[in-house]
Amino acid sequence: MPNWCENLLLVQGKRQAIDVWNQRLRSNKGSPLGLLSVFVPAKYKQPDESDWYEAHCSSWGTKWDVPFETVYEEVIDNNCDRYFFETAWSPPLAWLESMAKDWPELDFVMFFEEPNMQFMGVGHLENGELNVIERDYPDLPENFDWENEDLVNAWYEDIARRREELKDAIPLAYERAMYDEG
Numbered sequence: 149m150p151n152w153c154e155n156l157l158l159v160q161g162k163r164q165a166i167d168v169w170n171q172r173l174r175s176n177k178g179s180p181l182g183l184l185s186v187f188v189p190a191k192y193k194q195p196d197e198s199d200w201y202e203a204h205c206s207s208w209g210t211k212w213d214v215p216f217e218t219v220y221e222e223v224i225d226n227n228c229d230r231y232f233f234e235t236a237w238s239p240p241l242a243w244l245e246s247m248a249k250d251w252p253e254l255d256f257v258m259f260f261e262e263p264n265m266q267f268m269g270v271g272h273l274e275n276g277e278l279n280v281i282e283r284d285y286p287d288l289p290e291n292f293d294w295e296n297e298d299l300v301n302a303w304y305e306d307i308a309r310r311r312e313e314l315k316d317a318i319p320l321a322y323e324r325a326m327y328d329e330g
Contacts, residue, residue, distance in 0.1 A: 150211065150236035151264040157231040157244075158224075161254040166229055169254060170221075182213030183233060188246045209242035210235040238262070241271050241280060248273040259314065270314045281317050283310040 159166055176186045190203040197203070204211055212235070220232045239260035248256050261268040266285035271278060286306040293299055 151262060152234040153210070153237060153239050153260055153262040153265075155233050155235060155239055156259045157233070158228055158257040159231070159254055160228045160257070163226050165251070165253040166227075169251060170229065173216075173219075177216045182215050183219050183231075184208045184210075184213045184240055184243050187250065188243050205242075207242060207246075208235075208240045209244075210238050210240045212236045214240075237265070239269070239271065241278065244271050245273070245278040248278070268311065268314065270317060281314060283313060285310070 159169060173183070173186060179186075184207075188207055190200070190207040192203045193199050201211065204213070214233045214235060218233055221229060222231075223229050239258060239262075241258070244256055244258050248254075255273070257270065257272040259268075259270050263285075267282055268285070269280055269282035271280045273279065286303055288303065292303075
């Protein structure tokens, strides 16, 4: 069983372009394809797909596709929709990079966090290149005292500070992703 990476994807642009993207997404619901493979098919080298793990990781940046029934979407405003979904072990950054190249009329920003592996970050395209900013969770001593409320609060405050660093990197996207009520 994998650890799950939480992903929050912003798709930004003109409403007509977002609607075309959404139509492709929705027209494949009920098919065996998932969110990742609908837009970026895995590139298998073996006809029997026995190289599925390598193909998925190189095509998407994660082990498994994302079933449609686990994707939650919300319209933020006329120029932005957001989607929440989970991936196995890591964020689908290779997929994100392909999306941006295949859909140049849209901007894609993905916030991700993997609490069990203790990392978080944001991926976005800047000048045609994927830019990823990652932050690790603060280290915990081996015998961390979870009963000590001050220590626990300080640890969570450090995590919040690291999230703020991501916010400072791309503030408008962060505000849309985290705080808009729609």
